Amino acid sequence: QAQLVESGGGLVQPGGSLRLSCAASGLTFSSYTMSWHRQAPGKERELVADIGPAGGNINYVDFVKGRFTISRDNAKNTVYLQMDSLKPEDTAVYYCKARHLWGIVYWGQGTQVTVSS
Numbered sequence: 001q002a003q004l005v006e007s008g009g010g011l012v013q014p015g016g017s018l019r020l021s022c023a024a025s026g027l028t029f030s031s032y033t034m035s036w037h038r039q040a041p042g043k044e045r046e047l048v049a050d051i052g053p054a055g056g057n058i059n060y061v062d063f064v065k066g067r068f069t070i071s072r073d074n075a076k077n078t079v080y081l082q083m084d085s086l087k088p089e090d091t092a093v094y095y096c097k098a099r100h101l102w103g104i105v106y107w108g109q110g111t112q113v114t115v116s117s
Helices: none
Strands: 003-007 010-012 020-025 032-039 046-051 068-073 080-084 092-100 105-107 111-115
Touching: 003 105, 020 032, 020 092, 020 111, 032 068, 046 068, 046 080, 068 111, 105 111
Parallel strands: 010 111
Antiparallel strands: 003 020, 020 080, 032 046, 032 092, 068 080, 092 105, 092 111
């Protein structure tokens, strides 16, 4: 059965860094576009970044551009989100998503990121 498991969340101070990982199993990882989304309390879930099956076609939303980096290692079936210069506004539950070319979608359970002094 397909499964996505996020890890790496935690509490960091403003200006700090965090690296999130999403490990996939039960699917052909190289056939999926991977993306990171986040949801803050009282707000809708929003896209953060995505990356194509072979590691190209990378996109970021404006509020993380220049601070976050998405990458993937297909040999490890893992996608990463390196987060630098973190701000309190980045506090949210971060979710990993896998989307097949033909529309099949899987979600991870989420990992909490809290940016606070």
